[in-house]
Amino acid sequence: MNMGTIRIILVDDHAVVRNGYRRLLSAEPDFHVVGEAASAGEANAVVQQVQPDVALVDLSLKGSSGLEAIAGMLARQPGLRILVLSMYSSHGHVSQALKAGAHGYMTKHSEPEDVIDGIRQVMRGSRAFSADVRDAAQAERSGAGALQHLTPREFEVLRQLVHGESAHDIATAMHLSPKTVLNYLTLIRQKLAVDNDFKLMHLAAQTGMVEFGGATMA
Numbered sequence: 001m002n003m004g005t006i007r008i009i010l011v012d013d014h015a016v017v018r019n020g021y022r023r024l025l026s027a028e029p030d031f032h033v034v035g036e037a038a039s040a041g042e043a044n045a046v047v048q049q050v051q052p053d054v055a056l057v058d059l060s061l062k063g064s065s066g067l068e069a070i071a072g073m074l075a076r077q078p079g080l081r082i083l084v085l086s087m088y089s090s091h092g093h094v095s096q097a098l099k100a101g102a103h104g105y106m107t108k109h110s111e112p113e114d115v116i117d118g119i120r121q122v123m124r125g126s127r128a129f130s131a132d133v134r135d136a137a138q139a140e141r142s143g144a145g146a147l148q149h150l151t152p153r154e155f156e157v158l159r160q161l162v163h164g165e166s167a168h169d170i171a172t173a174m175h176l177s178p179k180t181v182l183n184y185l186t187l188i189r190q191k192l193a194v195d196n197d198f199k200l201m202h203l204a205a206q207t208g209m210v211e212f213g214g215a216t217m218a
Contacts, residue, residue, distance in 0.1 A: 006123055009035040009050065011043045011069055012058040012085075017108075021056060021085075024112050031119070038062070040069035047073045047080065054119055057102070059086045059093060063173055065159070067152035070100040081122040085115065089133045092147035096155045099148070104128030149191045157184045161197070162204040 008031060010018045018036050025031040034050045037043035039061050047055070055073055059066035070082055083104040084097045094105050103122040106115060110130040118128035147155065153174075160170045167185070171178045185197075194200050 040064035065156040106130035
């Protein structure tokens with residue numbers, strides 16, 4: 001464990017969010033924000049360049065997902081500690097983030113002092129979860145949840161589909177061919193034991209991936 005300054009990078013595709021985190025973290029005498037990234041590709045390059053101790057990562061990035069950013073950064077720096085900061089609190093999102101290699105998961109509704117404490121926890125080698133995702137993390141450790149059977153790439157295809165993106169749009173965003181996206185959707189339906197997109201949407205709603213009228217459908 002690094003007992004001195006904790007070197008942090010911010011991975012979020014919204015500059016205003018990164019600026020907010022930078023201001024918050026800069027007030028801590030032992031925190032130093034050493035880099036920022038808006039995409040998985042940028043995150044990989046920044047990790048190689050600055051060798052941070054901790055990465056704060058959003059899951060919703062343009063192009064490749066935050067899940068792929070996590071995997072890519074850890075491939076380049078296996079000792080990197082990763083704390084997800086996301087707007088999503090569902091079991092599926094938490095499960096997939098932990099499967100990708102994250103050491104903690106907090107939502108963007110978390111209090112600033114909780115985020116600061118979360119960084120210190122993952123730096124100490126502990127897991128860090130905000131209260132609103134702690135139950136989901138426990139479910140992941142117990143092996144519950146149909147979405148745990150999806151790979152990070154399959155989960156990202158599903159996430160974009162249930163948020164209204166067409167197969168063509170998903171292909172463009174993820175730098176895939178439309179045929180590849182359709183193949184992924186076939187695999188997803190098989191793994192989740194559903195035979196059409198309506199049932200897929202219903203399952204996604206049950207797991208908290210889709211929200212209606214500001215409230216998660218259960």
